[in-house]
Amino acid sequence: MSSAPNRSRIDFAGSPRPTLGVEWEFALIDPVTRDLANEAAAVIAELGETPHVHKELLRNTVEIVTGICDTVPQAIDDLHGTLSTVQRIVHARGMELFCAGTHPFAEWEMQELTEGARYAELIKRTQWWGRQMLIWGVHVHVGISSAHKVMPIITSLLNQYPHLLALSASSPYWDGEDTGYASNRAMMFQQLPTAGLPFHFQKWSDFERFVYDQKKTGIIDHMNEIRWDIRPSPHLGTIEVRIFDGVSNLAELGALVALTHSLIVDLDRRLDAGEQLPTMPPWHVQENKWRAARYGLDAEIILDADSNERLVTDDLDDLLTRLQPVAASLGCADELTRVESIYRLGGSYQRQRRVAEEHDGDLRAVVDGLIGELVL
Numbered sequence: 001m002s003s004a005p006n007r008s009r010i011d012f013a014g015s016p017r018p019t020l021g022v023e024w025e026f027a028l029i030d031p032v033t034r035d036l037a038n039e040a041a042a043v044i045a046e047l048g049e050t051p052h053v054h055k056e057l058l059r060n061t062v063e064i065v066t067g068i069c070d071t072v073p074q075a076i077d078d079l080h081g082t083l084s085t086v087q088r089i090v091h092a093r094g095m096e097l098f099c100a101g102t103h104p105f106a107e108w109e110m111q112e113l114t115e116g117a118r119y120a121e122l123i124k125r126t127q128w129w130g131r132q133m134l135i136w137g138v139h140v141h142v143g144i145s146s147a148h149k150v151m152p153i154i155t156s157l158l159n160q161y162p163h164l165l166a167l168s169a170s171s172p173y174w175d176g177e178d179t180g181y182a183s184n185r186a187m188m189f190q191q192l193p194t195a196g197l198p199f200h201f202q203k204w205s206d207f208e209r210f211v212y213d214q215k216k217t218g219i220i221d222h223m224n225e226i227r228w229d230i231r232p233s234p235h236l237g238t239i240e241v242r243i244f245d246g247v248s249n250l251a252e253l254g255a256l257v258a259l260t261h262s263l264i265v266d267l268d269r270r271l272d273a274g275e276q277l278p279t280m281p282p283w284h285v286q287e288n289k290w291r292a293a294r295y296g297l298d299a300e301i302i303l304d305a306d307s308n309e310r311l312v313t314d315d316l317d318d319l320l321t322r323l324q325p326v327a328a329s330l331g332c333a334d335e336l337t338r339v340e341s342i343y344r345l346g347g348s349y350q351r352q353r354r355v356a357e358e359h360d361g362d363l364r365a366v367v368d369g370l371i372g373e374l375v376l
Contacts, residue, residue: 008212010223012150012204013237015143018265018330020069021238022257023139024079025246026086027103028060029096034367036060036103037095038112046089052082057119057133059112062086072258072332076250083250084376096371099136100348101171101185101245104356104363108134108175126192133192135171135185136246140257141238142264150232151201153267154239156277157230158197158285160263161243162292162301163319166312167339168244168256169296170348173363178356182296182349185245186289194220195227197289200282207232229289239264248348248373251338258335262323265330280305296350297343313343 028037038059047053054063064082069075083097090097111134113119123130144150169182181187190196194214201207214220223234233240241260247253267277280288284302291299292312299312320339327336346354352366359365 008208010147010204010208010211010234012144012147012232012234014145014147015237016145017070017143018261018268019141019143019238020066020072020075020257020261021141021236022066022069022075022079022253023054023141024064024083024099024253025056025136025138026062026064026097026099027136028062028090029098029367029371031094031096034364036106036111039093039095040114043086043089043093046093047086050082052078053086055114055116057114057122059114061136071330072254072261072335075257076254076335079253080250080376087374087376097374098367098370099246099248099374100352100370101137101169101183102135102174102188104173104352104366105176106134108132129191132188135188137185137189137242138168138244138247138253138256140241140244140260141233141236142241142261143236143238144264144268147204147234149268149271150239151204151207152271152277153264154198154230154232155200155202155279156267157239157241157263158200159278159280159303160319161197161229161285162288162299162312163316164241164243164256164260165245165289165292166296166299167259167316167342167347168247168252169292170245170248170352172349172352173356173366176363178353181294182347183245183293186243186293189227190229192227194225196229197282197285198228198230200279200285245348248370249375252342252348254332254335255338255342258327258330258332259320259323259339261330261332262327262336266323266326269326278304297347316340316343 028039030037040059040062052065056063066075066078171183171185174184229243231240288301297313300309301312303310327333355366355369
């Protein structure tokens with residue numbers, strides 16, 4: 001028993017400043033059928049070796065990744081540059097790029113798996129659920145200076161989980177049907193055995209013991225197989241927020257990255273000031289995830305351990321006001337103000353349903369609408 005802590009030790013790289021990194025997943029679209037195209041390998045091969053474009057589980061997907069950035073505008077510029085290059089290659093090959101949490105009508109059975117032992121092992125273990133992971137998202141990394149801050153920040157950030165999911169929700173359709181959910185992706189992804197909400201740990205040693213147990217029992221072989229919606233990335237020295245559905249355009253992406261950056265830095269600074277960060281019981285956090293996935297921007301969310309409730313958009317009004325000074329200090333005040341336009345003008349899931357209604361339920365028009373939103 002005494003040797004377990006040594007075997008379980010996980011070094012956290014640490015970041016001396018709150019750096020940013022963004023990962024943005026895209027689907028390849030056939031412009032005639034508006035269905036998915038399994039041509040990612042050819043696109044990536046034409047691009048050549050680059051750390052900014054990655055393959056993913058399915059051959060219909062390419063992921064665009066920033067370098068280490070200091071500000072939201074820098075991260076968005078980085079993404080814009082890479083996306084422009086990828087888009088030119090995709091268009092030259094007769095395809096389009098698209099980003100949402102799910103494709104409105106694509107059939108998961110028709111998708112091809114990317115070659116690689118890691119992906120093959122995932123499908124071997126997860127079977128039917130793994131094969132259905134026809135989903136896209138955005139991941140945001142924020143640098144943290146010390147391991148002891150990581151778990152308190154993650155656990156407290158769960159209070160804003162429904163805000164982040166409701167704002168990004170973009171997956172109302174699945175296999176040609178309206179699911180009734182704003183984010184069907186959130187419900188799908190949590191079916192994987194190590195995905196979903198993180199445990200409520202307060203100490204880094206709690207996380208170390210958890211990883212040790214996961215490896216010892218054969219649940220995981222590598223730490224990146226912990227697929228929590230918010231997780232530590234020890235080798236990068238970051239907290240990785242994986243809540244978001246796929247985002248269709250740079251303006252909304254910038255707003256969501258600014259909100260994430262501001263939330264995490266605010267919690268970090270409050271820890272430095274000696275504050276005990278607010279948390280909620282896990283059952284409240286779980287319910288909030290479901291409410292945001294189901295109702296999106298119309299969700300009545302639970303605010304605190306006393307079970308007070310409020311419309312998520314009303315709470316966002318106050319949250320954005322409180323975070324403005326933090327955003328200004330991080331150089332993303334303009335981007336943070338754009339968060340409000342998402343819920344004032346309508347989120348992606350709402351826009352998709354509106355387009356479907358205007359076109360007598362033709363989901364190809366929904367795909368066209370999403371392709372059209374990716375304007376550079």
